[in-house]
Amino acid sequence: MNRGIFNHDIWSDVVKFRIFFYLIGNAVSSKEGIQQDGVHVQQGQYLRSLRNLQDDLAYREGKGNKKKVYPLTTLRRKLKSLENDGEITTKLTDSGTLFTVVNYASYQGLQGSENEIVAQKRHTDGTPTAQKEEPKPKKKRYVYDEKQMALAGLLWKKVKVNVPDMKEPNMESWANTIRLMMQQDKRTGKDIQEVILWATGHEFWHKNILSADKLRKQYDKLSVQMKGEQKGVTSIAKHKQHFGESNGESYDFSKRKAW
Incomplete structure (x- = not known):
């Protein structure tokens, strides 16, 4: 171990x-x-x-x-x-x-153990020789890759626009949270990016999504609301096109025939 x-x-x-x-x-x-x-x-x-x-x-x-x-x-x-x-x-x-x-x-095994194992040589009287104390290996607290760091950077860039006075966060922690969203929550990088762009530009959510942890916690709600609003915009566009309003036209109901 x-x-x-x-x-x-x-x-x-x-x-x-x-x-x-x-x-x-x-x-x-x-x-x-x-x-x-x-x-x-x-x-x-x-x-x-x-x-x-x-x-x-x-x-x-x-x-x-x-x-x-x-x-x-x-x-x-x-x-x-x-x-x-x-x-x-x-x-x-x-x-x-x-x-x-x-x-x-x-x-497993002895991977990295060369700096951990201290061999004890003994004097003829049976007492151990002085041992050199090796420095403890520094623990890597966060795990992430370049894409996850890039998404964390995008989120920070948008948050900073909304809250200029906000102190810069621990970007490694944010990238690690993005990794958990992708690996454990099964979110794709593209979907996360879309939600970040939408939420940080939303009238309500831009004041609430100020960290990667908050993004992860509210992700399902954000995704549902985003898709709902996008669907609504599409429906309105189709409605206008159907009634000839897409190019600034309007229907003159005064010319309609009686029915």
């Missing part, structure tokens, strides 16, 4: 850490994957039902050493938190939940 895990935020959340560590430890390590209950489980994946996972994570506590389990609501909440952090993804199958550990390879 890469020692960088001790510098991760997850280390301070006992339940979340136990779940994550258990998934890593039981994930398929073979590059070819395996067949399990009719499902091809790839490297870094683990197929398990939530009920079985609940039993797997049982623990003993108190004077009576009584066995306890985490409530399913707790498991679901912690798993969702791991998803939101971009550490895992989940997929429901007929045989249970297919868990995928994102960046599985980075947690």
Whole structure:
């Protein structure tokens, strides 16, 4: 296990850490994957039902050493938190939940461990020699690519026009939120871009969509309203064209025949 895990935020959340560590430890390590209950489980994946996972994570506590389990609501909440952090993804199958550990390879073997392992040489009297303390690896808090950063930059550009005095945000955090929208919420970059342009130019929403987190939270509402208004504009245009109003023409009802 890469020692960088001790510098991760997850280390301070006992339940979340136990779940994550258990998934890593039981994930398929073979590059070819395996067949399990009719499902091809790839490297870094683990197929398990939530009920079985609940039993797997049982623990003993108190004077009576009584066995306890985490409530399913707790498991679901912690798993969702791991998803939101971009550490895992989940997929429901007929045989249970297919868990995928994102960046599985980075947690395995001795990758990057050359700077972490300190060999202890001993003197003839058996006391260990002085050990050189290696600096802790800097944790990469946010994950994103160029396209996601570009969308975050577009959002900031529009927000800055609407709120000139607003302090520049953490763009890496915004880009990471855009990544979660694309990877977990299944939004396309094109759709996100359209919603950004529409919302930041809207009479009401331009005052409310001032961050990537707010964009993600309100995305469904924004998308529905945007499409509704666009559909309405199209209908009005067709209506005008039908009655000869598209070129500034109007129908003179005084010339109509009686019916």
